[in-house]
Amino acid sequence: xxxxxxxxxxxxxxxxxxxxxxxxxxxxxxxxxxxxxxxxxxxxxxxxxxxxxxxxxxxxxxxxxxxxxxxxxxxxxxxxxxxxxxxxxxxxxxxxxxxxxxxxxxxxxxxxxxxxxxxxxxxxxxxxxxxxxxxxxxxxxxxxxxxxxxxxxxxxxxxxxxxxxxxxxxxxxxxxx
Amino acid sequence: xxxxxxxxxxxxxxxxxxxxxxxxxxxxxxxxxxxxxxxxxxxxxxxxxxxxxxxxxxxxxxxxxxxxxxxxxxxxxxxxxxxxxxxxxxxxxxxxxxxxxxxxxxxxxxxxxxxxxxxxxxxxxxxxxxxxxxxxxxxxxxxxxxxxxxxxxxxxxxxxxxxxxxxxxxxxxxxxxxxxxxxxxxxx
Numbered sequence: 001x002x003x004x005x006x007x008x009x010x011x012x013x014x015x016x017x018x019x020x021x022x023x024x025x026x027x028x029x030x031x032x033x034x035x036x037x038x039x040x041x042x043x044x045x046x047x048x049x050x051x052x053x054x055x056x057x058x059x060x061x062x063x064x065x066x067x068x069x070x071x072x073x074x075x076x077x078x079x080x081x082x083x084x085x086x087x088x089x090x091x092x093x094x095x096x097x098x099x100x101x102x103x104x105x106x107x108x109x110x111x112x113x114x115x116x117x118x119x120x121x122x123x124x125x126x127x128x129x130x131x132x133x134x135x136x137x138x139x140x141x142x143x144x145x146x147x148x149x150x151x152x153x154x155x156x157x158x159x160x161x162x163x164x165x166x167x168x169x170x171x172x173x174x175x176x177x
Numbered sequence: 178x179x180x181x182x183x184x185x186x187x188x189x190x191x192x193x194x195x196x197x198x199x200x201x202x203x204x205x206x207x208x209x210x211x212x213x214x215x216x217x218x219x220x221x222x223x224x225x226x227x228x229x230x231x232x233x234x235x236x237x238x239x240x241x242x243x244x245x246x247x248x249x250x251x252x253x254x255x256x257x258x259x260x261x262x263x264x265x266x267x268x269x270x271x272x273x274x275x276x277x278x279x280x281x282x283x284x285x286x287x288x289x290x291x292x293x294x295x296x297x298x299x300x301x302x303x304x305x306x307x308x309x310x311x312x313x314x315x316x317x318x319x320x321x322x323x324x325x326x327x328x329x330x331x332x333x334x335x336x337x338x339x340x341x342x343x344x345x346x347x348x349x350x351x352x353x354x355x356x357x358x359x360x361x362x363x364x365x
Contacts, residue, residue: 040208042217043212043217044217065219066208066209066211067201067208070208070211071204071208074200084196086196087193087199087200090197091201
């Protein structure tokens with residue numbers, strides 16, 4: 001152990017799950033909730049966003065517009081609370097991959113439009129969200145973050161961790177009583 | 178990337194897929210639940226009922242605009258006695274369970290009744306003359322109370338008879354029209 005460099009030890013610790021992965025989990029969970037909540041109650045405008053990408057058939061669009069925002073919020077909440085982390089991280093990865101592909105395909109088609117990722121305009125925030133290579137890069141970073149959360153074994157400040165602790169404590173009790 | 182120590186890989190993956198599936202199903206249920214009660218949500222309506230979505234509720238004020246423009250045909254969906262008592266000027270009376278005239282009845286559904294139907298003389302003995310369906314007017318139905326079912330019923334029957342354009346219903350009914358001081362006529 002002593003021979004390892006600091007970076008390598010950091011990587012190992014991150015893969016096992018440390019404070020960094022926990023912070024990433026909270027940040028990404030919050031990001032998902034933030035992006036989902038704004039869309040939930042306006043499925044119509046989100047359907048227009050989906051239709052703009054011109055990837056899935058029009059008849060499916062309303063269903064996707066109804067389900068995806070709720071899925072985002074649900075996954076975000078699960079990640080923040082720390083329950084079923086592995087499954088929700090995996091689903092988030094799939095979601096991110098879909099978004100990334102959708103943006104990349106439209107980028108390849110040479111189209112430029114507002115990606116509608118966060119719909120933050122409704123809050124009065126103005127940040128540039130036009131489809132661009134940077135957006136693909138950003139989604140890939142999110143994807144990597146979810147992958148990190150997915151691969152971690154231990155999650156601090158999570159319900160799963162708490163339950164496991166209680167279980168182990170009671171295991172000892174029953175064993176030695 | 179990560180080591181699997183205890184349970185076999187297949188079991189873990191199966192459990193993962195199961196959990197993911199559960200999350201997606203839960204999201205769908207919540208999503209459609211919210212959509213059901215969301216004012217801005219999508220309207221999930223069967224194809225059979227889609228045609229009845231042409232019945233549009235409007236206010237008396239909007240109805241008055243159509244009245245002033247002279248494009249409205251008012252249908253009184255109340256009973257004959259109420260109609261005789263007081264009605265919107267120029268309204269015709271079609272109680273919800275009245276018989277419709279033969280003009281539309283013996284024609285198959287669909288709309289090749291322009292012209293021909295309009296010229297046939299009404300026969301009061303056999304039912305309500307529905308030749309107005311081919312006239313260039315906007316049909317506005319009203320009844321006695323706010324959102325009473327009679328207007329809707331008459332509207333649906335007209336649609337079943339092959340009326341293809343929008344049908345308007347005065348949302349708050351005849352009392353609102355009257356209380357706003359809009360033109361009302363007395364019966365014979």
